[in-house]
Amino acid sequence: MVTPTVDRRERERGPDLVAGTSLAALGLYVAAQAVTMPRPAGWHSAPGLLPFLLGSWLTAMSAVLLVGSVKRGGGAQLRRAVRQIRQDVTVRADRVWRMAFMLAGVAVYVYLLLPRLYFEIATFVYLATTMRVLWRREPLKIALVAGGVAVALTLLFSRFLRTLLPGAGSWL
Amino acid sequence: MTLDLSQIVQPMTLLTMATGVVFGLLWGAMPGLSTSMAMALLVGISAKFSFPLAIAFLVGVFTGSTSGGEMSAVLIGIPGTPDAVPLAIEGYPLTRRGEGGRALGLAYVASFLGGWVGIALLVMFAPVIIGFALELGSWEMALLGLWGVAIAGNLTSGERPLKGWISGCLGLLVAMVGREVIYGYGRFTFNSAELADGIDYIPLLIGLFGLAEILRVFLTHESIHVQSQVRRIIPDWGLIARYWKAAIRGSVIGALIGAIPGAGGNVATYVSYDVARRTAPPDERAKFGQGSYEAIVAAEVADNANIGGALLPTLTLGIPGSAGAAAFMAALNLQGVRVGPLINQDHPGLLPYIYGVLVLSNFVMYGAALLLVRPVVRLFSLPREVLMPIIAVVCVLGAFGLNLSMFDVSVMFVFGIMGLVLQRAGFPLAPMVLGAILGSMVDENLRRALVLFEHQPMALFGRPFGLALLTLILFTLYDGIYRAGRVPDGYGTT
Numbered sequence: 001m002v003t004p005t006v007d008r009r010e011r012e013r014g015p016d017l018v019a020g021t022s023l024a025a026l027g028l029y030v031a032a033q034a035v036t037m038p039r040p041a042g043w044h045s046a047p048g049l050l051p052f053l054l055g056s057w058l059t060a061m062s063a064v065l066l067v068g069s070v071k072r073g074g075g076a077q078l079r080r081a082v083r084q085i086r087q088d089v090t091v092r093a094d095r096v097w098r099m100a101f102m103l104a105g106v107a108v109y110v111y112l113l114l115p116r117l118y119f120e121i122a123t124f125v126y127l128a129t130t131m132r133v134l135w136r137r138e139p140l141k142i143a144l145v146a147g148g149v150a151v152a153l154t155l156l157f158s159r160f161l162r163t164l165l166p167g168a169g170s171w172l
Numbered sequence: 173m174t175l176d177l178s179q180i181v182q183p184m185t186l187l188t189m190a191t192g193v194v195f196g197l198l199w200g201a202m203p204g205l206s207t208s209m210a211m212a213l214l215v216g217i218s219a220k221f222s223f224p225l226a227i228a229f230l231v232g233v234f235t236g237s238t239s240g241g242e243m244s245a246v247l248i249g250i251p252g253t254p255d256a257v258p259l260a261i262e263g264y265p266l267t268r269r270g271e272g273g274r275a276l277g278l279a280y281v282a283s284f285l286g287g288w289v290g291i292a293l294l295v296m297f298a299p300v301i302i303g304f305a306l307e308l309g310s311w312e313m314a315l316l317g318l319w320g321v322a323i324a325g326n327l328t329s330g331e332r333p334l335k336g337w338i339s340g341c342l343g344l345l346v347a348m349v350g351r352e353v354i355y356g357y358g359r360f361t362f363n364s365a366e367l368a369d370g371i372d373y374i375p376l377l378i379g380l381f382g383l384a385e386i387l388r389v390f391l392t393h394e395s396i397h398v399q400s401q402v403r404r405i406i407p408d409w410g411l412i413a414r415y416w417k418a419a420i421r422g423s424v425i426g427a428l429i430g431a432i433p434g435a436g437g438n439v440a441t442y443v444s445y446d447v448a449r450r451t452a453p454p455d456e457r458a459k460f461g462q463g464s465y466e467a468i469v470a471a472e473v474a475d476n477a478n479i480g481g482a483l484l485p486t487l488t489l490g491i492p493g494s495a496g497a498a499a500f501m502a503a504l505n506l507q508g509v510r511v512g513p514l515i516n517q518d519h520p521g522l523l524p525y526i527y528g529v530l531v532l533s534n535f536v537m538y539g540a541a542l543l544l545v546r547p548v549v550r551l552f553s554l555p556r557e558v559l560m561p562i563i564a565v566v567c568v569l570g571a572f573g574l575n576l577s578m579f580d581v582s583v584m585f586v587f588g589i590m591g592l593v594l595q596r597a598g599f600p601l602a603p604m605v606l607g608a609i610l611g612s613m614v615d616e617n618l619r620r621a622l623v624l625f626e627h628q629p630m631a632l633f634g635r636p637f638g639l640a641l642l643t644l645i646l647f648t649l650y651d652g653i654y655r656a657g658r659v660p661d662g663y664g665t666t
Contacts, residue, residue, distance in 0.1 A: 015597040023338060030345060033360065040355060044622040047357040050615045051348045058341045061334055098557075099390040103589070106383065106564050110581055114568075127561050134557035149562050157569055161220040166572040166581060 020066025031055030114167030123150040192232020200240020211499030216573035255437035258445035258471040265463035286473035287534040289423035290480025305513035311621035315641035317614035320433035328600035333652030340603035347611020375583040383588025426474030430481020444474035
């Protein structure tokens with residue numbers, strides 16, 4: 001009988017192949033870097049001691065993950081997973097797109113809007129745009145919600161909690 | 173910093189604690205918003221409060237959000253928090269049969285009772301563990317940290333402990349970034365001044381449990397339909413009396429699992445639910461999955477008993493019992509409190525104050541939960557498309573507010589993406605947080621111990637506590653490998 005847990009593991013075999021490879025590479029890199037670190041009073045107190053042990057341990061565990069995945073058909077599963085992702089992107093296009101938009105929205109907010117605009121303006125622009133695209137309600141309702149939240153957060157953090165706000169300062 | 177019990181009954185403290193409980197209940201009730209997320213986001217905000225108020229607020233949020241998930245689980249079948257999954261399995265069928273009010277009432281009674289057991293465990297065992305921890309040297313502290321990461325990896329990843337250990341190892345590596353404490357050598361800094369200061373674990377926590385969760389909610393969006401017309405909930409103490417064995421067993425399981433590093437309420441509720449199913453009489457067992465009151469009792473007592481249990485290693489050893497407790501520990505650090513064996517000497521009165529706040533917040537949680545059903549049902553209809561962008565702004569504010577640094581916001585952003593990817597690939601996130609918190613402690617103590625015993629390294633293996641911890645680590649690894657080997661495709665060694 002195929003239990004849901006085993007089914008999940010089957011689905012994870014493909015990603016395990018990618019994860020095992022990349023994490024093993026990361027572990028090797030960490031261990032190699034750790035070896036080059038200075039040892040002023042021997043290896044006992046060397047700054048690279050724990051990173052070396054962790055890098056080696058990560059490499060070993062990732063290798064087990066990788067070998068386990070390959071032995072159980074991880075390559076074929078990965079190809080199936082890629083095909084599945086393509087199908088998912090089509091079938092669940094809306095969800096994937098919303099998630100990607102949300103992520104891109106946060107990136108634009110943090111790296112483009114906040115450094116250039118007052119906090120409340122940047123927050124209003126971010127919230128209004130995100131809600132307009134994801135929520136799809138009439139612009140006035142969105143502007144009211146986004147504006148209200150931007151002002152409320154500004155007042156809460158700058159006046160009540162007396163903290164500095166990120167970005168180019170505050171207007172209020 | 174000295175605290176005394178009289179500060180608990182100050183009106184401002186009570187108000188702040190009650191606000192925290194209500195906020196937590198509402199937060200936890202919203203599907204997709206977990207206790208860890210609430211705690212992670214509020215750590216930065218709590219730093220702006222005075223010390224007693226910050227503790228009262230966060231303990232209130234911890235208690236409230238742990239119970240908040242029960243409402244959505246029972247009434248709409250969607251667990252508000254991961255801990256509430258067994259409750260959704262058992263409570264929602266009861267709601268569809270018109271018994272939602274009774275089921276929810278029972279869940280609150282069970283939470284209330286579980287909370288007491290957790291608090292009792294904390295009060296009874298904290299002095300014992302502190303006494304024990306004072307005997308530990310550098311070698312033992314390093315091993316204790318490693319055991320914490322190993323067991324968290326073991327318990328949070330089902331039959332795939334390898335993934336939990338990898339996650340914990342990644343967390344430990346995150347802690348290796350920056351100037352180390354003994355020589356001041358910059359590790360993995362890539363000539364960046366910000367990386368030389370290290371990666372703060374609070375933005376990491378907000379990224380993993382805040383941003384990653386927001387993104388995940390959009391990927392697994394489910395439409396919410398309020399099925400029931402529950403007007404009031406009925407706290408039925410008689411039912412608890414009928415299932416007293418499940419209540420006692422679940423409380424003990426919840427509190428003990430809470431005391432295990434990294435294993436939070438979700439592990440506790442699953443284990444307690446599973447044990448209840450296995451030990452239930454055949455007629456009761458047949459009801460599991462179809463709406464069983466015994467299952468509700470077992471899961472919910474464990475969930476709230478977990479709070480006190482999770483605070484036990486957090487406060488006495490500086491090793492967080494759960495992701496929520498890790499955030500609480502971070503909040504205490506921000507207030508200048510270094511948790512660990514010296515907590516009673518350095519901060520007299522702090523532990524009794526925390527116990528007192530826990531007791532009061534448990535009462536407030538019970539009362540507020542009974543009153544908040546109607547407003548919460550309205551909250552369920554709040555669109556996620558509105559809520560999630562607002563929470564994303566709070567994530568940015570939370571990460572920025574700690575050091576007023578946009579670098580921390582970038583850390584939060586990067587770990588948010590990483591958290592989503594790791595979660596989709598089946599890696600648990602709690603061990604990573606634990607690794608990031610304990611990394612510097614393990615590093616410093618390990619090297620110090622090796623220097624101290626440089627000329628007689630074998631003496632390290634002759635120290636009784638060290639030997640016991642080493643045995644525990646090996647047993648944890650063996651247990652994980654053994655369990656993986658028993659399950660088909662668990663990537664074990666067999």
